[in-house]
Amino acid sequence: MAPSLVEAINQVTVVSDTTKPKFQRNEAFVLQEKGQFHYADRPVPKLPSTKHVLIRVLATGLCGSDVHYWQHGQIGQFVVRQPLILGHESAGEVVDIGSSVTTVRRGERVALEPGVPCQTCDYCRGGRYNLCALMQFAATPPHDGTLSTYYTLPEDFCFVLPPHISIEEGALVEPLSIAVHSARLAGITTGQSILVFGAGPIGLLCCAVARALGASTVLSVDIEQSRLAFARTYAATATYRMEDKSPEENAASIMTTSQLSEGADVVIDATGAESCISCGVHALRRGGTFVQTGLGTSNIVFPVGQICSKEGVYKGSFRYGPGDYKMAIELLNLKKVGVKELITHAYEFSRAEEAFEGVSRRQGIKSIIYGPGVQNALITSSE
Structure with a gap:
């Protein structure tokens, strides 16, 4: 009997890309313009500060907003005016850290909180950074998202996953938050x-x-x-x-x-x-x-x-704020909330457009797209 999707989630493997040296290839899934995707090699993100980390993205959940940008080219005032990498529900592995980083280490698996506020305005300093007018949110024009090999964030927005929480569950910390x-x-x-x-x-x-x-x-x-x-x-x-x-x-x-x-x-x-x-x-x-x-x-x-x-x-209610990611991970850690049950479809990176098409047809509940180089022989289709 073929294993279930939930069982297969625990058997994901990461395959190293040996065709190029480490940190030199950053494959991305890019929305060229409304309705048109293509794959492209982008420069590997540089660490903007000594407090930033570089993450290899291993799994990304597909959100309705991603599909909306693909189909309509905009959401409200946010318009796709130049090629844009979508995706913001992600988890991955820390592969590099700035010299001042103290809370995460290379090799640790982390959930990514995909919005970086200015951290100096009244809203940020008052504990409501989700209302920051200068928020740089992944996959919200003009800011690229996480459907690529690498992504960079300040360490404050990287949350270490307990060992028994899978990388797919880590990706779904975002909607859980x-x-x-x-x-x-x-x-x-x-x-x-x-x-x-x-x-x-x-x-x-x-x-x-x-x-x-x-x-x-x-x-x-x-x-x-x-x-x-x-x-x-x-x-x-x-x-x-x-x-x-x-x-x-x-x-x-x-x-x-x-x-x-x-x-x-x-x-x-x-x-x-x-x-x-x-x-x-x-x-x-x-x-x-x-x-x-x-x-x-x-x-x-x-x-x-x-x-x-x-x-x-x-x-x-708008996105999430201080303490929400931490509480979401704790709910998963204590097994008070489960998210594996929501994952009905999973796709390798080369089939990302199929994932978008499936979500647009309202197939299943939640779809996961694995990062470049992540393969799972048991999850190769949307069946």
């Missing part, structure tokens, strides 16, 4: 009821983090029955399939079927869809907290009167 950030904004505590809209990777991880923090009821809402079925086996205590009804009617059905007569203590929307946001506001308990994690249409209409009359708190 988004869920952690959302949960911390919501202030989830033991015994609360949590309603999560969207059973994609972020929504599923929000469910998992909520359970890990002690939520007693975690209800996953989506339109696809297959995703809801997975959510129930993964982290949700119950599920609800959105019906062709008004937001108010769907909210009433959710509250009735889930026995939350007063509504949910916390609502997290991971869809950005107007219908889900409206439904979530109606299903929110008086005095509850609504966290907007997913992004869709920039301008939406939702029942603000409900927020006011319930004296609810509506919060926006």
Whole structure:
């Protein structure tokens, strides 16, 4: 019997490229312009400071934003105006360090936090660096991402992985940190009821983090029955399939079927869809907290009167901030949250475009692209 994808993840091997000396070849998967990829050799990144490290990228998770840049050439104000390397959910091996680096060593496996703030503005100094206006975020024009052989970061944004956490799990620390950030904004505590809209990777991880923090009821809402079925086996205590009804009617059905007569203590929307946001506001308990994690249409209409009359708190959530990566890794380390279960597809670097095509067709849940020179004979296709 062929091993499962989860079993095969533990058998990844790194194959050295002997055709060129160490640190001389940096193969990259480049978005040339909207809809067009090509492979190119880029210069190996130099360490910008004595506090930087050079990482060989071993695994990268494919995010919806990467696919959006490929299909549309922009996300909001961020436009692809020159060739761009995509990818930002990555983990790898430290291969070189600056002379002042003290927290990581050569040969250690690390999860990469892919946004580097200025570290001097009021937001950075106030502990909210994810709001830094000068943030240099991987795969956000004009900054290249991680789908290449090498990537460089300050040591502060490289997090050493415990030995039993696989490199694929390390790549998924990035989306897990988004869920952690959302949960911390919501202030989830033991015994609360949590309603999560969207059973994609972020929504599923929000469910998992909520359970890990002690939520007693975690209800996953989506339109696809297959995703809801997975959510129930993964982290949700119950599920609800959105019906062709008004937001108010769907909210009433959710509250009735889930026995939350007063509504949910916390609502997290991971869809950005107007219908889900409206439904979530109606299903929110008086005095509850609504966290907007997913992004869709920039301008939406939702029942603000409900927020006011319930004296609810509506919060926006943006990426992750201080402590989120550390907490995400600790949740994995303590096995309070699992991410291997989300990985349904894996591709060698030479087949990266197939990964993009698969995600665009909504195949599976999470796809991994291995770095150049990383091979696994057991994971060679999307089956």
